[in-house]
Amino acid sequence: MVFSSLIFLYAFLPACLLFYLAAGSMKAKNTVLLIFSxxxxxxxxxxWVVLMIITGIMIHWAGLRIDR
Incomplete structure (x- = not known):
């Protein structure tokens, strides 16, 4: 899916915005954006989503270690 495709413009983007605006707290909004991303x-x-999740976990863990 590319940003200029019709499915993105008329299905994905409106659904993402709808769920984002319906989410109450900032944590819920971040979760919505994570899932849609x-x-x-x-x-x-x-x-490649598996690789992206593993990389995110590793970066989060490294950030926690640096903060300590």
Whole structure:
């Protein structure tokens, strides 16, 4: 899915905005964006989502270690 495709403009983007605006707290909004981002990324090649999640966990863990 690319940003200029019709499915992005008329389905994905409105759904993402609707769920984002319906979410109450900032944590819920971040969760909505995370889920939609992973779905958008998986649309092209689903196998790379696993790598993206693992990388995110490793970066989060490294940030916690640096903060300590």
């Amino acid at each position: 992973l779905f958008f990324y998986a649309w092209g090649e689903p196998i």
